[in-house]
Structures are given as structure tokens and as C-alpha cells.
Amino acid sequence: MNIINIEHVAKIYQVGSEEVHALRDVSLKMDKNEYVAIMGPSGSGKSTLMNILGCLDTPTKGLYDFKGTNVSQMNDNELAAIRNKEIGFVFQTFNLLARSDALHNVELPLIYAGVHSAERKEKARLALDHVGLSDRMHHKPNELSGGQKQRVAIARALVTSPAIILADEPTGNLDTKTGEDIMTLFNEIYEQGNTIILVTHEEYIAEHAERIIRIRDGMIEKDERVTKRYVPKKNGSSKV
Amino acid sequence: MNNFLFELKEGLAISLRAIRANKVRAVLTTLGIVIGIASVVLMSTAVRGIDNAFQTGVASLGSDNLYIDKWQWFNNDIPWWEMRNRRNLTLADYKKYKDLAKLPIASAPTVWSNQTVKYRERSVEFIILQGTNEDYIKTTNLSFSEGRFFNEIESNGGREVVVFGSEVAKKLFPRGGALEQFVKIKGHKFKIVGVLSEQGSWVMGNFNPDNQAFLPIQNVFKYFQNENLRSVTFNVRAENSSMVEAVKEEAVGIMRRVRGLKYDEVNDFSINQQEALLKTINQTIGVIQIAGLFITGLSLFVGAIGIMNIMFVSVKERTREIGIRKAIGAKRRSILGQFISESAIICLIGGMIGLVIAIILSLVINQFLPTSVDANAFILAIVISILTGILSGFAPAYTAAKLDPVEALRYE
Numbered sequence: 001m002n003i004i005n006i007e008h009v010a011k012i013y014q015v016g017s018e019e020v021h022a023l024r025d026v027s028l029k030m031d032k033n034e035y036v037a038i039m040g041p042s043g044s045g046k047s048t049l050m051n052i053l054g055c056l057d058t059p060t061k062g063l064y065d066f067k068g069t070n071v072s073q074m075n076d077n078e079l080a081a082i083r084n085k086e087i088g089f090v091f092q093t094f095n096l097l098a099r100s101d102a103l104h105n106v107e108l109p110l111i112y113a114g115v116h117s118a119e120r121k122e123k124a125r126l127a128l129d130h131v132g133l134s135d136r137m138h139h140k141p142n143e144l145s146g147g148q149k150q151r152v153a154i155a156r157a158l159v160t161s162p163a164i165i166l167a168d169e170p171t172g173n174l175d176t177k178t179g180e181d182i183m184t185l186f187n188e189i190y191e192q193g194n195t196i197i198l199v200t201h202e203e204y205i206a207e208h209a210e211r212i213i214r215i216r217d218g219m220i221e222k223d224e225r226v227t228k229r230y231v232p233k234k235n236g237s238s239k240v
Numbered sequence: 241m242n243n244f245l246f247e248l249k250e251g252l253a254i255s256l257r258a259i260r261a262n263k264v265r266a267v268l269t270t271l272g273i274v275i276g277i278a279s280v281v282l283m284s285t286a287v288r289g290i291d292n293a294f295q296t297g298v299a300s301l302g303s304d305n306l307y308i309d310k311w312q313w314f315n316n317d318i319p320w321w322e323m324r325n326r327r328n329l330t331l332a333d334y335k336k337y338k339d340l341a342k343l344p345i346a347s348a349p350t351v352w353s354n355q356t357v358k359y360r361e362r363s364v365e366f367i368i369l370q371g372t373n374e375d376y377i378k379t380t381n382l383s384f385s386e387g388r389f390f391n392e393i394e395s396n397g398g399r400e401v402v403v404f405g406s407e408v409a410k411k412l413f414p415r416g417g418a419l420e421q422f423v424k425i426k427g428h429k430f431k432i433v434g435v436l437s438e439q440g441s442w443v444m445g446n447f448n449p450d451n452q453a454f455l456p457i458q459n460v461f462k463y464f465q466n467e468n469l470r471s472v473t474f475n476v477r478a479e480n481s482s483m484v485e486a487v488k489e490e491a492v493g494i495m496r497r498v499r500g501l502k503y504d505e506v507n508d509f510s511i512n513q514q515e516a517l518l519k520t521i522n523q524t525i526g527v528i529q530i531a532g533l534f535i536t537g538l539s540l541f542v543g544a545i546g547i548m549n550i551m552f553v554s555v556k557e558r559t560r561e562i563g564i565r566k567a568i569g570a571k572r573r574s575i576l577g578q579f580i581s582e583s584a585i586i587c588l589i590g591g592m593i594g595l596v597i598a599i600i601l602s603l604v605i606n607q608f609l610p611t612s613v614d615a616n617a618f619i620l621a622i623v624i625s626i627l628t629g630i631l632s633g634f635a636p637a638y639t640a641a642k643l644d645p646v647e648a649l650r651y652e
Binding site: 051054056057076077080081083084085089091095096097099100104108109111112113156160 | 254257258261560561563564565566567568569570571572573574645646649
């Protein structure tokens, strides 16, 4: 069954008197437990596509069907509910709350989901344990390394058991070794049956996915299966 | 309902976290509210204190009293020159009134004079000497700390005796022992036969019996005032407030007879009542209250603007945080609630501090002026501070709630 079904989606921004076509005509489908990389140079429209896929924004034209629901016409609050329940975000700049510790950061989506404190803490602990940070629960972001911050963000994305994980340049602010560790973690998450959408401009990162969609000038240039998928080794990578 | 309580609780938790993270700013922001609430509470307790003092002061003069006078004291619908041209009320008029009046439980003539009272090298200026008769005490609620009021024989005989208010006695005899001593007023010797206990109604000024001295009315005319030039006031006491009207009607009838007025002549006297005094006082206090609350309200308003300003800054600064929260599923309502409760909590904390300061200050002020802190002040402070917080936090919170998550996440 398709989780994501986008048909003829366009996004037009009004900049002054000029219309900017960030996305012209994009159609794509994604299944459950796919691992898809979206690639494209800057200005190609891949960020716009990611915002629409992540229900942060709605298309100007076209249809977005998410798990059988048309989300392209939804209002702010309805989209917030979808994001909360179905989408886990991982950002290049981590986007953690600076003044809250790791546990509270991971708890946050559950607060907005209306989960009560005890259950929330338990779930957040499990998620942090899952990414190998059970000993860093009460550390604030500035007491964590880049890799650890990104793990907290991944735990936050996983804690609501969303339908898709949307990662926007998740290794962009990390060194190669740490980046590789994070990609190993994503691979594990994928192998556990999750659906991952990875936005990147680095070929070797994209090759971790099983499918690469290339965007250029607001259109899909190429949508291809990865023939030689790079599968990282598992040895204890979740214990950085 | 459950959901609402949950959101309220989580909203408060998030707000407390944010306030704790910005302590210095919270303290500075709160200062405006602290000052605002402190002044509002202080003002309202001071006004209530003054009001109480007036009420007890008027009560000590006797609230069921009428005053028959040449002048109308309040509600001057009669031109003053018309009253000035009235014939003076005389002691003879009083005697006729007293003989004819059946309803009052007591009545007494009074005339006053402002004099300096001396005891050896000590002297006190501007003492109101009330010339009256032995029945005066029955028209008041006054009590004695020592001695007695002058009696009928002393009054009729015009003996040189005097009764002191507590303040007068205290000034002339700081170490007590005023009774049976002789004081000099305008060179004439008077014996102190009684000292009143303290009435404590400071707001009545010279009308406060504490600051007065009482002596037989003949002596006032003999030594201090020309009887032909001064009009006498009759203090008349009704048995209770329901009798006041009847006593008044009777008094009008008797006085018209005493003054020999024809049926088509208007009254050439006025019957004054405590009620009129109370009404005037209440009006004055009402004006003080409104003016005071308006002025102190302004300081609270300035505090509220401070809160609004800092909340706008806070929203701007935390744009990214708002973006993160919205991205992971916070609805508009949650963001709105978060910022409003943050500003309400800051104001409530400020209000509590302001209340404590107001209580301390009012205890200090109480040494000089009467103040009265009560439960109303607490409720007032709490309600006003929360309301201020909600109102001043609303606009910034609404701005935050409306932010576009994509824009907010991109904000540096």
C-alpha cells in the first residue's frame, strides 16, 4: 500500500509581482518500508518538496494523499496533528530545544500528542536507549557532541512511531566518521521496518538508500533504484 | 475538560521552564508589575482605612443627632447671604425649644471659640472650646478616662470648670495628673473636672473631641465671645435612627413658633444631619478612590506594556523554538497557551511580590495613617495580576501561534 501518493503537485510563491515556480509538476509514490533519497542542487525545489512531504506546507496545485487521506487542503492545526502523529523530523541543524535536557526534548512530541507524564517519560527513555544514549538523558544539547545531538533528534523522531522519518541533510553538520555512524543508525531503523526519506546533496550518503529521486528546476529529473546499495556494518555503531 | 486540564498543566510546565531559563529578564520584567500591584493594593487599603476612620469618627459624634443651626451645613441650596441675614439663634431660643420638645432624649446648646490654653509654662494653641451645658454629654457617645462632665449646678452657675479631650490633656499634662489642676485660658483660671478617653477619629480634625475642651456656655459668652454676635447651635439627639425624622419634624414646628414665623415665611434656621455629613464624606472618598485607582492603574498599565514588550521580544527570539514545536506537532492553541500562561505566571509572581511589599508598607504607614489590609486586597492583587498577564500576553502569543513553521525553522 502507498503511504505517499503525490499527483501533479506544484508550488508557486509570490515574490513581489513575480511568480516563482518552486515545484512545477511532481508526481511520485512511496511504499511502506522504503528508503528513499531525494537529491538535487540548491534551488532545485527539493526543500519545497520536503516541506510538502513533511506536511509543513501545502501545495498550490495537485493532490497529496498521505496514508489514504488528502492532506493538500488541510489547515494549520490539522497538518500539525498529522506531523505529530505520522512524521518524524531529523534536521541538519538538529533543532533541539537548547535549554531542555535530552529526555525532555524527546518527550516533546508526546506532550503535544496528549500522552501523560509517566507513559511519556517511559517512551522517551526507550527511544533514547534505542539510539544508544541511555546515559545522556539529563544532558542539555550544549553538553552533547554533534553526533549525540543528532541521535537525540532521531530519538525524538522515533518516539511517536511515525509512518515516515524525514531526514533533511542529517549528516550535513557532522564529520565523516560521525556521519557514517548516523547513517548506520538510519539503516538499522530502516531494517526494523520504518520508512525513511533522506534529503541530501551528497552522492555517497544517497547511496545508503534503495531509491534515489533527483530533482532539477522543480521537476523530477530521474527516479531510480540503487543497484549497489551501500549497507553499513552494524558492529556496535549505536554505542557512540 | 480533561484534555483542557492536561493542556493547562503542560502549558504551565513549559512556561515555568522558559521563565527559569530567563531569570534576569523575568525579574526585570516583573518589576513593573510589582510596582503596579503594590501601588494599587496600597491605594485601595489606604482609601479603605480613611473611609473606616471617617465612619468611626462620625459615629463617635453620634449618628442619630440633629443640629439646629443658623447655617445649613451641606447641600447649600440656600444662598449664603440669605443665611447670613438670618437672626442668630440664642440661648433663649434654646430654652424655649427645650421646654417644648418632647421627642428628643437630650439636647444641648453649643457655641465654640478658638483659644490658647496654658498650664504653667506649657501652652497649646487653637483649642476648640465648646461652650455647652450639662446635657451635652447625653447627646454624644463620649466616655471618660478620668473625672466627669460638668453638672447642672456648675453649668447654670457659670462656674470656671473645664473638661478636656484626650489630646489636649496629653499635650498639657504629658505625665498625666490633669484632674483638679487649674489652667489659664485668656488669663482666666479654669479647673479641670474631667478628661475624655481617646476617640481616635483623627480624620475629623478639629471636630474630633480629642482636640477640644468643654466648658459652661455662659463662660464662653462672658470671657471669649460676644453673645449678641454668635449664633448658638442646638445638638439634638433622637432615641434611634427611626426617630430622627419625627424629631426633625417636631423641631421644625417648634422652631417656627419660637422664631415667631408667619405661615408664609420661610424657615430662618436649618436642621442639619449626620447623614448629610456622611454623604459628603462618601462623595469625597469616592473621588479620592477613583482618582487614586486611576493614577495607580496607570503605573500598572505601564507595567503591562513592559510585559507585552518583553513577550514580543521573547517570541521573536524564540522563533526557532516555536518552529521546532510546530514542526513536531504543536497546534496554534498550544503555542498561544504557552505564551499567555508564561506572561500570566510572570505577572502573578510580580503580583504576589507586590502584595507582600504593599502589606509591609501599609504596616509602616499604619504608624501615621490608618490603613486596612484585608482578604479583598489579596483577591484584588491575584485577579488583577493574572488578568494583566493574560491581556498583555495575548498579542505576542497570537503572533507566535500564527507563525509559519517553515519560515520559523529557517529563522536565524
